[in-house]
Amino acid sequence: MSATPTTPAPKTNHIGLTVIDYRGGKTTLCAGCGHNAISERIIDAMYEMGVQPEFVAKLSGIGCSSKSPAYFLNHAHGFNAVHGRMPSVATGVALANRKLMALGISGDGDTASIGVGQFVHLMRRNLPLIYVIEDNGVYGLTKGQFSATADIGAKLKTGVINDLPAIDTCIMAIQLGATFVARSFSGDKKQLLTILKAAIAHKGTAMIDVISPCVTFNDHEGSTKSYKYSKDHDEPVNELGFVPYFENIDLDYDPGTTSTVRMHDGSELRLRKLEREYDPTDKLTALRVLEEAHSKGEMLTGVFYVNTQAPSFVDLLNLVDEPLARLPESLVRPPREALDEIMESLR
């Protein structure tokens, strides 16, 4: 029996796009770079969540990480800004057009060293934005100097030992007011994808620190951001599941071992308990557990903190629903009578 060979229709997501619609340019980063794995997960998450790429704004600073927005979502506008200043650019973009999904990609140097000032104030504002740190603890483009997230005692290839404490961007973000704070590992496909999908569903600042080993400058013995070290020390605080709003939300789960966070778009983030008790809505617990992990040398991953109730910066500014960038002249230039009235008051 002979059958006419047919090309099966390509698989599409719930808005009818294929995964190809989410692809980007060819990466120019090193083969095996953790950042490439993160780009792949971003493509998967955007595809699976059915985000329309034309309504995403990709924003970055300077560094290897900040190059990566060119390697995913070609149908989205991208803006590779100046070093450490992506948060301000992202703020302007998000205010100009509230219908855009702002996705910021930064690195550990771009965030925790040169960019720490803008990072701090971005977290305070709870701007609707996904902020991903591709964190390898080292400057790649300038060939391997420590950044401010390098752990104390970590060793460079050249033998230089880091003797200053690391900045924990998750602790900072939680303390400062970010409303979705997580850490993952570029090598953990499932966890990273789940976290990204939950971040897409969140309305507010979602800060995700992704440990992303630098294969060229920081993947050796003595590094605390190498693949081997990260794999050996990865300690998830919870096992994550995610049910998007457009799928059957009534999947069974055991309320004794699993808690649920209902996200802004109606999706559910499910957190299954592992060895420890962990409540991701409790700020103080999150900060304590993260501090304890540092003293134990553990690399905690998972969703550390979620607050779906806090107002976002756009809410606080009480903006019109239409994007500010698209308002017609009739709405942004007051009428002649307004000027007459003001002039009269100054006589």
Add this chain to the structure above:
Amino acid sequence: MATFDVGVQEQRDQTTGQGRVVNDFSIQVATVNGSGSQSANTVLLRSIFQMGVPVSGKNLFPSNIAGLPTWYTIRASKYGYIARKKEIDFLVAMNQETAQEDVMSLRPGAACVYDEPLNLSRLRNDVTFYPVPFDKLVGPVCPEAKLRRLVKNMIYVGVVDALLGIDLAESEKALRKQFAAKKKAADLNTAAIRAGHDYAKATFTKQDRFYIEAMNENQGKLIIDGNAAAALGCMFAGVTVVTWYPITPSTSLVEQLIDYLKEYRIGHDGKATFAVVQAEDELAAIGMVFGAGWAGARAMTSTSGPGISLMSEFAGLGYYAEIPGVVFDIQRVGPSTGLPTRTMQGDVLTTAFLSHGDTKHIVLFPASVEECFTFAMEAFDLAEKFQTPVFVLSDLDLGMNNWMADPFKYPEKPIARGKILNEEDLKRLGGFSRYKDVDGDGIPYRTLPGTDVAQAAYFTRGSGHNEKAQYSERPDDYVHNMDRLARKFETARSAVPAPVRHVDGTSRIGIIAYGTSHWALLETIDQLREEFRVKADYLRIRAYPFNHDVHDFVKDHDRIYVVEQNRDAQMFQLLKLDLAPEQVVKLRSVRHYNGLPVDARSLTDEIISQAGK
């Protein structure tokens, strides 16, 4: 306004001679800051304004909250001169700390009202003194002891009214305007003005020569500061994203803008058609402007010198990645922190070339409150039309002082958004190249994020790029792009506000000035003609890059004086870069840089001293 064609034969400065001096002198009030003197001075200024006499007020204040010396100078001029006058004719000495020096600097024939305990009359016998026991007068009108320090200053308004012949009713009207919503304060201060007036009438016999008499020169005019005017311009330009970091003397621009936006840009549903962000610093303020401008909003920030320095890196990104944004620079005295509350035209070169590499910016130079208003709208249109940062260089004198003006005209031109491709355009064209010079004017087309077709997307970067906005380090791509940017800048020459030939005669001598130097210069031109029989033509530059009219003006004259308020002759240097060598040799530099608004006498003296050389 006095211009070159006013044929007045009398000697303009009568204040050193004999006889009555009417509507042509300056009053200086010396107080300490934080003592409520600003209200009293505004009332005095408005009283004279309401009497139809052309008037200007300059606040000379310290960088301090309370307790340091402050001077306010009011100039009444029947000729319409509103620049600062160097000489003081009538002093109100309220500050013990500076009183002696203030009196010693008066010219013979001047008059001085002073706080009696200061005992100043012993200092000079060629000045008329009027001692006033302010502390004794304030008690009966202000029972609340803690308010007396503030009310005391209003008493001098009444004293000055009585001595100069200012209509008391005008001061009371000005006061009610000042304290519009505060009836108790208005009543209290009205009583203080009357107490001063009654005391002066009962005690003093007029011995000085200075008088204010009603005129009819201010019909229809109003009083506004340059920062408020710029704020109005921004609102009527349709600004949607405002970011800022507080800095003197720019703060009041954004604060007044916020007030206007809240009043006129919140819809019936209570929703705002604007976002204002007080940023963590100027780096963030300018970053937000470019983020918003890139996404299609009309975005601006306002700052002063130190903020401009911080914005340098982003300014280069805005230029090279071609992103619109408007930056107001209310210039103050530098370098470094400098004199934060004094005025200067010190950021001309810095802003023209702000950032590393080959970077050039469009810069506008408003001279009046009217131009603060119109140039604000112009700046937003130019920024979007040329897809580039535009700097508006005001200064402390223009921004923070009160100026007379005719009512502003409602903009007749619709908002110009420049070359933006929408969904239909892109479908028709099948795509676009972000940095391609399609029209030959150097200005490419852009798309906004959120445009709902796949072909709209492009990648913006401050690193090297080709016409398609792809990363490129190729030498030919780099040169091609930089040459196009230079072409775009050439196009801007004829699109920016053209210079104005205020005096266009047949003289071989020309003067070039810009910004607030204009007001002193109008007076200087009259002084040169009347006192020295020197006729000079005058061109006022209003923007960089220079319009070709600037080149023509230099060509048309044998010698050009470039007048400005900075040490390093910044506009002079900028002109040198633009002019042919045989034109450059015609240029002479006239500078003023002591932090005070420039006065005509200083400019006249300097030009005459150089004229002999």
